[in-house]
Amino acid sequence: EEFDGPCIKTDIPGPKSQELLRELTALTTAHEVQFFCNYEESKGNYLVDVDGNIFLDIYMQISSLPLGYNHPALLKVLNDPANLSTLVNRPALGNLPPADFPQRVQNSLMAVAPKGLTNVKTMACGSCSNENAYKAIFMWYMTKQRGGAPPSPEELETCMFNKSPGAPDLTLMSFTGAFHGRTLGCLATTHSKAIHKLDIPSMDWPIAPFPQLKYPLEEHEAENRAEERRCLDQVHALFREYNSRGRPVCGVVVEPVQAEGGDNHASPQFFRELRAIAREYDAAFLVDEVQTGVGVTGSWWAHDLWGLDDPPDVVTFAKKMLGGGYFHTEEFRATSGYRIFNTWLGEPSKLALCEAVVKTVQEENLLENVRQAGAVLLDGLKHLQTKYPTQLENARGLGTFIAIDCVGGEAQRNKIVADLKRKGIQSGGCGERTIRCRPALIFQPHHAEMVLNAVDEVLAEQA
Amino acid sequence: EEFDGPCIKTDIPGPKSQELLRELTALTTAHEVQFFCNYEESKGNYLVDVDGNIFLDIYMQISSLPLGYNHPALLKVLNDPANLSTLVNRPALGNLPPADFPQRVQNSLMAVAPKGLTNVKTMACGSCSNENAYKAIFMWYMTKQRGGAPPSPEELETCMFNKSPGAPDLTLMSFTGAFHGRTLGCLATTHSKAIHKLDIPSMDWPIAPFPQLKYPLEEHEAENRAEERRCLDQVHALFREYNSRGRPVCGVVVEPVQAEGGDNHASPQFFRELRAIAREYDAAFLVDEVQTGVGVTGSWWAHDLWGLDDPPDVVTFAKKMLGGGYFHTEEFRATSGYRIFNTWLGEPSKLALCEAVVKTVQEENLLENVRQAGAVLLDGLKHLQTKYPTQLENARGLGTFIAIDCVGGEAQRNKIVADLKRKGIQSGGCGERTIRCRPALIFQPHHAEMVLNAVDEVLAEQA
Ligand code: FES
Numbered sequence: 001e002e003f004d005g006p007c008i009k010t011d012i013p014g015p016k017s018q019e020l021l022r023e024l025t026a027l028t029t030a031h032e033v034q035f036f037c038n039y040e041e042s043k044g045n046y047l048v049d050v051d052g053n054i055f056l057d058i059y060m061q062i063s064s065l066p067l068g069y070n071h072p073a074l075l076k077v078l079n080d081p082a083n084l085s086t087l088v089n090r091p092a093l094g095n096l097p098p099a100d101f102p103q104r105v106q107n108s109l110m111a112v113a114p115k116g117l118t119n120v121k122t123m124a125c126g127s128c129s130n131e132n133a134y135k136a137i138f139m140w141y142m143t144k145q146r147g148g149a150p151p152s153p154e155e156l157e158t159c160m161f162n163k164s165p166g167a168p169d170l171t172l173m174s175f176t177g178a179f180h181g182r183t184l185g186c187l188a189t190t191h192s193k194a195i196h197k198l199d200i201p202s203m204d205w206p207i208a209p210f211p212q213l214k215y216p217l218e219e220h221e222a223e224n225r226a227e228e229r230r231c232l233d234q235v236h237a238l239f240r241e242y243n244s245r246g247r248p249v250c251g252v253v254v255e256p257v258q259a260e261g262g263d264n265h266a267s268p269q270f271f272r273e274l275r276a277i278a279r280e281y282d283a284a285f286l287v288d289e290v291q292t293g294v295g296v297t298g299s300w301w302a303h304d305l306w307g308l309d310d311p312p313d314v315v316t317f318a319k320k321m322l323g324g325g326y327f328h329t330e331e332f333r334a335t336s337g338y339r340i341f342n343t344w345l346g347e348p349s350k351l352a353l354c355e356a357v358v359k360t361v362q363e364e365n366l367l368e369n370v371r372q373a374g375a376v377l378l379d380g381l382k383h384l385q386t387k388y389p390t391q392l393e394n395a396r397g398l399g400t401f402i403a404i405d406c407v408g409g410e411a412q413r414n415k416i417v418a419d420l421k422r423k424g425i426q427s428g429g430c431g432e433r434t435i436r437c438r439p440a441l442i443f444q445p446h447h448a449e450m451v452l453n454a455v456d457e458v459l460a461e462q463a
Numbered sequence: 464e465e466f467d468g469p470c471i472k473t474d475i476p477g478p479k480s481q482e483l484l485r486e487l488t489a490l491t492t493a494h495e496v497q498f499f500c501n502y503e504e505s506k507g508n509y510l511v512d513v514d515g516n517i518f519l520d521i522y523m524q525i526s527s528l529p530l531g532y533n534h535p536a537l538l539k540v541l542n543d544p545a546n547l548s549t550l551v552n553r554p555a556l557g558n559l560p561p562a563d564f565p566q567r568v569q570n571s572l573m574a575v576a577p578k579g580l581t582n583v584k585t586m587a588c589g590s591c592s593n594e595n596a597y598k599a600i601f602m603w604y605m606t607k608q609r610g611g612a613p614p615s616p617e618e619l620e621t622c623m624f625n626k627s628p629g630a631p632d633l634t635l636m637s638f639t640g641a642f643h644g645r646t647l648g649c650l651a652t653t654h655s656k657a658i659h660k661l662d663i664p665s666m667d668w669p670i671a672p673f674p675q676l677k678y679p680l681e682e683h684e685a686e687n688r689a690e691e692r693r694c695l696d697q698v699h700a701l702f703r704e705y706n707s708r709g710r711p712v713c714g715v716v717v718e719p720v721q722a723e724g725g726d727n728h729a730s731p732q733f734f735r736e737l738r739a740i741a742r743e744y745d746a747a748f749l750v751d752e753v754q755t756g757v758g759v760t761g762s763w764w765a766h767d768l769w770g771l772d773d774p775p776d777v778v779t780f781a782k783k784m785l786g787g788g789y790f791h792t793e794e795f796r797a798t799s800g801y802r803i804f805n806t807w808l809g810e811p812s813k814l815a816l817c818e819a820v821v822k823t824v825q826e827e828n829l830l831e832n833v834r835q836a837g838a839v840l841l842d843g844l845k846h847l848q849t850k851y852p853t854q855l856e857n858a859r860g861l862g863t864f865i866a867i868d869c870v871g872g873e874a875q876r877n878k879i880v881a882d883l884k885r886k887g888i889q890s891g892g893c894g895e896r897t898i899r900c901r902p903a904l905i906f907q908p909h910h911a912e913m914v915l916n917a918v919d920e921v922l923a924e925q926a
Binding site: 042099 | 479492499500501524528548550553554557562581583584585588594595597598601605606619623624629630631632634645646647649651656657658661668802804806807816
């Protein structure tokens with residue numbers, strides 16, 4: 001049973017959190033700590049902190065908890081003695097998988113495989129999922145180039161020293177405002193905030209503009225279409241430019257909604273055309289569903305909503321899937337051993353949890369719940385932006401993957417997020433001036449009402 | 464209680480493993496699968512497969528299991544209901560740590576912090592540990608360059624497009640034969656095998672030769688010293704070359720023993736001099752202890768054996784620590800939030816397991832055990848290479864981190880590893896022609912005797 005509502009008794013962070021923060025700061029940088037949590041006492045949509053404050057959590061650990069706190073279906077997996085041995089004996093999954101691994105992959109990942117993607121590779125987090133997907137794309141590209149011939153002695157020699165032709169000068173196209181992770185390969189395709197990128201050497205890879213649309217989308221169709229066309233023209237231009245400079249663009253990576261970059265949406269038509277352009281230039285089309293996947297848009301994968309005839313080549317996942325990896329078509333299978341590999345390759349216990357998530361979403365009809373709760377939340381935010389037009393604008397979203405912009409910019413956004421916290425609503429920011437909602441799939445219409453009331457109160461106080 | 468010894472009943476892989484492999488191959492590439500395991504039945508040093516074969520395991524999941532299979536101390540952690548909530552509610556550790564996080568860090572990671580390294584950052588695997596350590600080094604370097612001034616508007620703008628000066632043309636020095644991981648940043652410093660590198664774009668970073676020493680080290684001191692000097696001269700030359708080309712070398716990364724590259728050793732003096740050279744050029748000195756850490760050399764960290772006056776700046780870990788991260792000095796703390804960050808930043812349950820490992824090693828005096836069992840194994844291998852001089856050479860090692868080369872090259876190595884498997888010894892290869900031993904810390908002298916007998920039998924059959 002959940003709590004009835006949020007309950008805040010102390011400043012945030014409270015005295016116990018402040019004390020723990022002092023302890024932690026002696027051992028490690030902890031600039032980003034908000035407060036310390038009591039995860040045992042947290043339940044469903046409610047996060048409890050060490051000072052006994054209870055938050056209605058619509059951010060859910062940076063969008064990574066699918067079923068909220070201490071969901072019985074997940075507790076059951078961990079209480080099952082049969083799963084204990086996979087937790088305590090984490091295997092080198094590529095070499096020595098447990099007996100139930102094929103069945104687990106089938107019941108968890110393949111049970112929700114995107115249409116047309118018959119293969120999956122397990123990884124541990126969003127970054128290694130994208131890094132390895134990029135590598136799979138580069139390998140696929142060079143395998144095609146060689147037309148079935150083995151690598152030349154020169155390729156085998158030069159690659160050891162990071163030199164062409166063995167380490168060829170290939171590129172991957174990404175978009176302004178994108179976030180695909182922070183390891184060096186991912187970071188070359190991430191363009192969300194300067195602080196994510198500053199001081200880190202990178203690669204000269206093509207960066208196309210992501211459409212800057214006007215919301216609500218349905219009221220600005222013509223201008224939005226023109227903006228999307230401008231961006232797609234740039235995609236064409238970058239393909240031509242890089243390909244002609246001998247720096248082939250092997251793939252395009254895109255998020256269905258730019259999630260860290262400020263919840264930037266584009267139309268299904270934009271994505272269909274982008275997919276077609278990638279096909280036209282023989283480049284792979286990679287959809288990064290690390291944050292948009294697992295039902296939050298009302299469909300299991302956000303790209304399900306695009307109506308693609310020609311599926312993506314690769315789809316990456318992590319966060320709410322509880323482990324990482326990428327789905328891919330037959331063409332993107334590694335041609336020999338140890339090319340896509342690491343020690344752990346994910347973790348079987350995460351698949352056991354993922355399997356329980358997949359089953360629970362189905363049994364409890366949670367996609368329908370997401371659509372209903374999301375509609376209440378989005379309608380309510382649209383109402384509030386009409387009520388407070390000098391403070392809020394651009395309410396937008398799919399399912400419960402919802403965001404709204406603060407007219408007053410970053411400072412106002414940060415103040416609203418902090419004030420919401422003081423009222424017991426745990427939300428998050430993204431982009432420069434956006435508040436994002438990333439509740440669990442068990443977030444219901446009555447929770448949405450509580451959020452809306454709190455936002456109304458905060459804005460009334462600020463007005 | 465362990466088994467009395469290995470017991471092989473079927474071909475390897477056995478019929479059940481073969482059936483499961485067919486199932487798995489329909490869903491994912493599985494070139495690297497050796498066989499499927501029954502982790503519930505595995506115990507201590509013994510790995511049981513799905514066909515009921517029992518292996519004495521001296522490879523331990525690519526050197527990643529510290530206490531063997533189903534160690535009671537680790538089972539106890541997972542059976543403790545207090546730990547259940549951290550497993551089922553994996554937090555965004557940087558934002559919302561659990562109440563016991565500071566204490567956990569203290570009891571696990573900081574309890575074994577390398578001398579002089581007062582800070583730690585948690586990560587999830589060896590690759591993100593190294594990637595983030597590299598980033599910390601680049602940030603440290605640029606922070607020094609700016610002399611305390613904030614980044615310029617031009618830096619903030621250009622970094623968003625992967626361009627200098629915001630994404631500056633900095634470099635990191637690594638060694639031939641090194642392995643530091645497979646994500647793109649790590650891979651730029653990895654030079655182990657062509658198959659790890661082929662077709663992946665990389666960066667022009669300095670690569671110094673790693674000494675190719677003659678074994679046993681004590682019998683070739685003069686030539687080895689000359690070889691090490693040659694390599695250190697190259698390190699100097701590369702610093703001068705890259706620095707003068709405006710591509711500053713911000714750090715040097717090195718493994719205490721090149722573990723994937725073929726168990727290549729160097730002398731403590733080599734490492735002391737390398738550390739001094741890094742200091743001379745104001746570059747960071749990063750020791751990658753992902754494979755060499757956690758007692759396998761008879762010391763907790765392999766670099767403890769170097770007698771450094773001036774400690775490393777950064778030390779990375781993963782594998783047998785059960786989670787990843789890096790230790791660092793005060794200077795390498797991130798200057799502001801969200802510069803070194805990701806969603807999960809490791810996992811608290813891994814720290815709980817790590818804490819149990821640290822305690823068990825202490826309570827059971829396992830470092831002494833490693834030294835004893837390692838001495839038996841290394842002496843025995845030296846005896847065997849005298850007995851079979853046309854087949855084996857270069858037995859070498861520290862603690863149980865032991866390797867031996869096969870005179871007949873890669874094919875012979877692979878045959879010996881396969882034959883050992885048929886006799887119930889699970890070992891592994893590294894480099895071109897090396898067999899490596901990576902047993903758990905509970906591997907005892909009587910296990911070493913069993914390994915030696917099996918090697919003797921295999922070689923006698925091949926002779
Ligand atoms: S890079 Fe994904 S877990 Fe380390």
